[in-house]
Structures are given as structure tokens and as C-alpha cells.
Amino acid sequence: MQPLANITPLKPAGAIEVRNVGQIFKTTTQDVVALEDVSLDVKPGRFVVLVGPSGCGKSTLLMMIAGLRQQTSGTITISGAPIPEPDPNRVGVVFQEASLFPWLTAEENVEFPLALRGVTKNDRRARAQDALQLVGLDGFGKRHPHELSGGMKQRVSIARGLVQDPPVLLMDEPFAALDEQTRMTMGDELLRIWAATGKTVVFVTHSLTEAVYLADEVIVMSPRPGRIVDHLQVSLPRPRTYEMLSGDAFGSLRDRIWRHIRKSA
């Protein structure tokens, strides 16, 4: 008989399944329906971008996939199992503001999730070094966040999300606070890291250009109550290049998203 450990799980690591999910915020005066009947399948290793007007609940959806918020109805599974609370072994999260702890150095920030789990100092340091190297910050480990630029802070933040090697990386408008040039560079860097690690990425953004440039698939959401109104496959070849931005294929995809958003605005 086969030992139990050899039985492959029904869902491969990194698959995200969102089934008929709804979210209602209760306030004292009324109930606000933030999300209604959202269903979504993300295959392992895909780069999926959520776009939509402000208040469409895309960040809320991301927080629920991260286990930081529980849905009012429906089910969410990561690698086949529900996520009742945050689990950094399955899901890493990168926030808009780098949200690094200012009193810790870059490497201590990256080590933070490991320290929570009692990983030994040497082991922690080694894994943080690997993660910092992966995001291109070799040699910056001893710096504090205020000594790093905005782009570098987000790199540290990505390293922190990846340090436990989870199959899924969730990113909530990670580059929104960066200037245009840094944003472009960070997009390319993220694609490089994604290609090197093969993670499943779910990425929330306001920028249509960023969405099409990065994604395998773009999910377009409507304003409150948030629903999925379109699901585009971006078939542009990889690696993506700056020249594609001015191509016809790129333009028509971006126009299609924009028409959805303009209609709902």
C-alpha cells in the first residue's frame, strides 16, 4: 500500500478557487454589499491582475484570499484547503505602503515571519539573504527602511512575502505609491522574480497599462456591489517589453478594460 505522503492532493499547490463569494459590511445604519457572487479560478503559476474602479471590492477580495478577512458567503480555497486565518506558508502578502517595521533593518524585516515561528537565527539569516538576493537587494540587508528608496522598500516587502516560499503571492497595489519610472522598473523586476519562482500571483492595481503589461489574465470588476464583469486572457508573448506598450494588441486589450470601467463610473 502507498504511504499517505505520496498521495497527491486533489488541487496542486498554488491553485486558488473562489466560489460564489459575497461580502456584506454591516454598519449601524445599513448593510453595504461590497462583493456579490464572485467566482474565480486561478491555476498554479498564473499571473492574475484584478482591476476596477475605486470601491469595487478588489482589495477586499484580496484580503479574503489572504485569510485576513472572512467572506459573508461562499468558499475560498488555496491549494485545495480553506483559509480561515492568514497562513504565510501558503500565501505571502505585499501591501501598498511597504509596511516595513521602521525599527528593524531590511534583513530583520524579511526574517520577521520566520522569527514568529521560532526559526533559529542562522537559518533565518540565510533564508533572508536568499530572499534579498532574489529581489536584487544583495548588500542592503543592514539598512533601515528610512535609508531605502520607495522601490527598494517594496523589494524588501516582496522578499518578506516570499521568504517562507509560499506558492501564492498576493499584491495589493504594491507600486501605487511609486513614481512612473520606478513603477516600470519594478514591474519588470516583479516579472523576473515571478518567472524565477513560478509563484501564483494575484495583483490588484488601478493602472490599466500595468494590468495588461504584467498579466496572464485580467479580471475586471464593477463598482459596489463588486462583481466580475470581464475576464481577459492576455496572450502577449513573454518576456514583455516596453515596445509592446505601443502595439495594437496591447492597445485593444487596454481599451476593452477601459470601456468596462468608463461604463460603470
Next chain:
Amino acid sequence: MSAATLRRLIVISLIALWEILPRAGFIPELFLPSLSSTLAAGWNEAGEYGHALAVTLYEVAISMAFACGGGILLGAIVGSLPRPRILIMPMVSSLYAVPLVILYPVFTVWLGIGSESKIAFASIYGFLPTMLATAAGIQTIDPQLLLAARSMGATLSQRLVRVIIPAAIPTVLSGLRVGGALVIVGVVVSEMLISSAGIGYLISRYRTILDSPHVFAGVLLVLAMAIAFNAAIKWIERKAAIWQTGTRAGQDAAGEVAPAALQPAT
């Protein structure tokens, strides 16, 4: 010339003036006895001053423990729970504006004129700013940091120890600086008003018999106490600054000027 040398020069010239002006007869010895006669007066009564200093230090130490311990504990509770915050904060804030020294005679009725009434008064006096600063420090922690910690699987106690406490330290320290200074003020002032021991008592007793050198000897001791306290706080701030390099509050704490040096009149 650097600012530090200039500062030292100013202090040295003030000390020199303290000696020279009364000696040269520009200021009557009754108003300002010279430094040397002040020191001599203190030295001659060293036993008396030593005993008074011991009493005052004892009262300050106990009050400091009550004020800082209680202030941090209650401030942490009030700062992290919204309901007590809404209830208590307005009361505490308006209480802070009241010149609490008016309560001191009541304390002497309840607790006598010994150390107990001084400790009660100084504790409450120093407690308020410490509590307000701690509550503010906890309230102003960036919620993003707590969310990030939660996303990494931090439990409630891990969030407290690894996020809330280090993030609150700069504000708490600035509260301690004000609170501790007020404890010293509270003890000395209450000793001067109604008491039978301590440096404040000596100052006020020698004042009634117009013995200026002995009054100033007491003043010097209080001054030394305040300077020692300040040095201690600076030392703690430097230790803590290792944690919080880079936060704006951390830089304030490392600076020379206390962010909340304003104190209410007694």
C-alpha cells in the same frame, strides 16, 4: 565654535557670575548668596541635607513607580480599547488642565503630613501625562503594520510584543520625560507647602528665617536631582533609539529638545 562648546561656555559663565556678582556687591547676599557661601552652607549642614535628600529621593522613587507604571498600564489599556477611550480620555484630558496642587491640602487631611501625602500627590501629578502619551502612542500606531504582521501569522501576543510595544516606545518615552519631571516637581512643591521633612521642607524653613545660603543649597540639590533624571531619560532614549532608528519620533527622542517639555503651572 560648536554648539556644545558654546553651551558649556554659557553654563560656566553663569556659574562664574553667580560667584562674582554677589561678591562684588552688585546683588545683596540676601537675594542671591554667592556660590561659595551656598556650598559652604550646605557643607556645614551636610547631615541635615543628606537626610532631607534621602526622604525626597524615597518619595520621588515611589511616586515615579506609581506614576510611570500606572500611566503606562492604563494608557495601554485606554489606547487599545475604543470604549474606555471614549469614556476616560476626555476626563483625563480636562483633569490634566486643572492645577492639581489645589488637591494637596486634601491629601494631607487624608494621609497626614508625612511621605504618604507627597507620594499620593506626585504620583497622580506625574501619572496623567504618562498615561496620555502612552494612550496616544498606541492609538497612532500605523494599522498597516498590524495588518502586515497578521498576514505573516502573528498571534495577538506576538503583535503586542513585536509591533505595538516597539512602535509605541518613542511616544511613551516622551510621556515619561514629562511625567517624571512632574513627579519631582510634585514632591518638592508638596514638601514646601505642608510637611516636616525633605528638601522642599528645608528650603521653605530656611526661607522663613531669611537664611538665603541654606535656601540656595536646597535649590542646588533639587537642580542636581532634575539634571540626574534628565540624564537617565536620555540614556534610556539612546538605548531605545537602537530599536527605532528612522521613525520620526525616534529622531525626536534622540534630539536635544524634549518634544513635550511644556508643563502646566503648579
